[in-house]
Amino acid sequence: MRNLVFLFSVILFVSCNSSEEKEIVKNDEEFVFDMYEPSEMTHLMLSMYDFNEKIKKEIIAGNTPDKFPKEFLDIFTAELTDNKPYNDIFKAYSKVYIDNERAIFDGTSEIPIKQRYNNAINTCISCHSTECVGPISRIEKLLIK
Numbered sequence: 001m002r003n004l005v006f007l008f009s010v011i012l013f014v015s016c017n018s019s020e021e022k023e024i025v026k027n028d029e030e031f032v033f034d035m036y037e038p039s040e041m042t043h044l045m046l047s048m049y050d051f052n053e054k055i056k057k058e059i060i061a062g063n064t065p066d067k068f069p070k071e072f073l074d075i076f077t078a079e080l081t082d083n084k085p086y087n088d089i090f091k092a093y094s095k096v097y098i099d100n101e102r103a104i105f106d107g108t109s110e111i112p113i114k115q116r117y118n119n120a121i122n123t124c125i126s127c128h129s130t131e132c133v134g135p136i137s138r139i140e141k142l143l144i145k
Ligand code: HEC
Pocket: 015, 016, 017, 018, 019, 039, 040, 041, 042, 045, 046, 048, 049, 052, 079, 080, 081, 090, 091, 093, 094, 097, 120, 121, 123, 124, 125, 127, 128, 131, 132, 135, 138, 139
């Protein structure tokens, strides 16, 4: 019972599917059923993660990625866990994130690509610090040092 209370308080604080939360569910032997069912937004976030990890490698290798993935625009419509409604902060961060991600592919920009890439990743982190703090340490690994 104590574990259950702990689990719910974690969910309350994190308010999204953080990896820490999943670990707690997995490690808790008394807690048998799996509450975790990834939302559309979670799937999108995971593909955003993989994509940025890939272009990070390209940028470090000296290549310039040239195609903004249009499916990222789904961030404005993808269903959140438990059909959580979109709030204004979320919409505002989504727009800034999309603008910053798009800027990575702007061949005419005078800002160095590494900086444009890190800007986009920092917007992931800003939104996460208001909406969903769990994955932040994972996202920080995407930054180019
Ligand atoms: C506009 C706010 C916002 C932005 C920008 C954003 N995220 Fe998220 N992210 C969320 C929310 C909210 C969730 C939880 C989704 C849900 O519960 O349906 C989430 C979930 C995640 C998850 C957890 C998936 C899981 O395993 O449960 C990862 C990883 C993630 N985001 C990475 C990223 C990365 C990488 C970026 C930038 C490329 C990014 N996010 C940009 C709000 C954002």
